[in-house]
Amino acid sequence: MPALASIRARFEREQPLAGLRIAAALHVTPETANLMIVLQAGGAELHLAAANPLSTQDDIAVALLERYGVAVHARRGADRATYDGHLDAALAAGPHLVLDDGCDLVSRLHTGPSQRLAGVQGGCEQTSTGVVRLRAMAAEQALRFPVLAVNDSPIQQSFANRHGTGQSTVDALVRATNVLLAGRTVVVAGFGNCGKGIADRARGLGASVVVTEVDPSRALEAAMSGFRVLPMAQAAAEGDIFVTVTGNRGVLTEAHFAVMKDHAILANSGHFDLEIDLAWLRAHCVDVRSGVRPQVDEYLLADGRRLLVLAEGRLVNLAAAEGHPPAVMDVSFAGQALCVEWLAQHAGSLEPGVYDVPPAIDRGLAELQLAAMGIRIDRLDHEQQTYLTSWRQG
Numbered sequence: 001m002p003a004l005a006s007i008r009a010r011f012e013r014e015q016p017l018a019g020l021r022i023a024a025a026l027h028v029t030p031e032t033a034n035l036m037i038v039l040q041a042g043g044a045e046l047h048l049a050a051a052n053p054l055s056t057q058d059d060i061a062v063a064l065l066e067r068y069g070v071a072v073h074a075r076r077g078a079d080r081a082t083y084d085g086h087l088d089a090a091l092a093a094g095p096h097l098v099l100d101d102g103c104d105l106v107s108r109l110h111t112g113p114s115q116r117l118a119g120v121q122g123g124c125e126q127t128s129t130g131v132v133r134l135r136a137m138a139a140e141q142a143l144r145f146p147v148l149a150v151n152d153s154p155i156q157q158s159f160a161n162r163h164g165t166g167q168s169t170v171d172a173l174v175r176a177t178n179v180l181l182a183g184r185t186v187v188v189a190g191f192g193n194c195g196k197g198i199a200d201r202a203r204g205l206g207a208s209v210v211v212t213e214v215d216p217s218r219a220l221e222a223a224m225s226g227f228r229v230l231p232m233a234q235a236a237a238e239g240d241i242f243v244t245v246t247g248n249r250g251v252l253t254e255a256h257f258a259v260m261k262d263h264a265i266l267a268n269s270g271h272f273d274l275e276i277d278l279a280w281l282r283a284h285c286v287d288v289r290s291g292v293r294p295q296v297d298e299y300l301l302a303d304g305r306r307l308l309v310l311a312e313g314r315l316v317n318l319a320a321a322e323g324h325p326p327a328v329m330d331v332s333f334a335g336q337a338l339c340v341e342w343l344a345q346h347a348g349s350l351e352p353g354v355y356d357v358p359p360a361i362d363r364g365l366a367e368l369q370l371a372a373m374g375i376r377i378d379r380l381d382h383e384q385q386t387y388l389t390s391w392r393q394g
């Protein structure tokens with residue numbers, strides 16, 4: 001992770017986070033561990049909880065605690081109460097800054113004892129669903145400090161959501177099931193950047209991809225990109241493999257299960273496990289064979305059909321594969337580290353609300369990554385610079 005390594009070297013010298021306590025709720029993976037080590041090198045005291053009970057890699061949690069002294073509150077497979085308790089433990093440290101992935105930490109901070117909010121100066125949010133929740137909090141004037149929407153920065157959208165989620169979700173489908181994608185119909189629900197990445201990668205492996213959407217311009221974009229666009233009611237009967245990635249709830253429900261093929265594969269790569277109505281499946285199936293392969297549960301329906309649900313409907317790319325590759329998280333977390341540094345300097349002068357990542361950070365990240373990839377680009381000359389900022393020349 002060369003971008004993070006270069007930031008670490010500077011942080012060690014400059015100590016921009018000296019004296020700051022940071023509580024984070026992130027997927028406890030090797031890439032997150034690197035971010036923790038960089039922030040620690042900058043002088044911060046760290047308290048890390050999980051952003052999802054199935055994404056925690058226990059060996060990483062232990063290594064962070066024992067070798068680096070990061071207070072880690074996370075265990076793979078934790079139940080809801082334990083997961084919430086871990087968030088509370090991170091918040092009990094009295095953080096100045098919070099790093100969130102999905103807004104569970106910030107939401108808990110605003111619904112728990114009010115004194116917890118007292119010292120919090122600002123935060124960063126890593127994913128689309130978290131930003132949606134934060135904007136809802138800001139609209140209700142409930143949000144009490146400034147938060148940078150790291151997810152919305154152009155480089156994060158392209159690098160993490162499109163390429164990271166795209167590749168790692170398809171990787172998870174293959175690892176979990178060993179399915180041959182060529183010749184299969186893959187239904188992708190949601191054509192945001194995550195859905196675009198998944199649809200592209202599945203097509204690249206020979207699948208026939210169907211997209212479902214509720215947004216007319218996204219649906220049009222899918223159609224113009226050469227994907228079939230159908231309502232889910234129709235796609236449900238055609239699909240061999242389904243991937244939900246909408247950030248919404250109830251995308252695959254009873255009506256869809258009723259017409260799916262025998263042995264259809266169901267996976268979710270959206271943030272929460274609400275996109276596939278597993279509660280209905282659990283209540284109405286005749287039998288569940290858990291773990292027919294790792295991360296695969298087989299639901300037997302009354303008419304004899306079987307539906308294969310991956311990773312209990314949770315983020316499949318993190319539970320059944322390794323999440324975004326380090327090259328993606330390098331850029332993403334280099335952005336987080338620079339945003340934390342920026343917040344340490346500026347949070348005190350900002351009103352509560354959701355803020356875009358400063359463009360200079362985004363540009364700097366793109367430059368770092370291009371350098372790491374050995375790619376050089378052209379520069380505007382003086383004449384072009386003048387032309388682009390003038391209205392007199394046509």
Ligand SMILES: NC(=O)c1ccc[n+]([C@@H]2O[C@H](COP(=O)([O-])OP(=O)(O)OC[C@H]3O[C@@H](n4cnc5c(N)ncnc54)[C@H](O)[C@@H]3O)[C@@H](O)[C@H]2O)c1
Nearest residue numbers: 127128129190192193194213214215246247248269270271
């Ligand atoms: N798996 C990962 O590692 C990973 C990484 C980044 C983001 N995410 C999560 O993936 C989800 C999608 O992220 P995004 O950045 O693409 O978001 P986005 O909001 O840009 O795109 C979601 C799309 O889903 C569509 N949609 C909403 N409800 C729908 C429905 N019922 N049926 C069909 N389409 C529907 C929306 O119109 C939108 O176009 C979020 O929950 C986000 O947090 C996951």
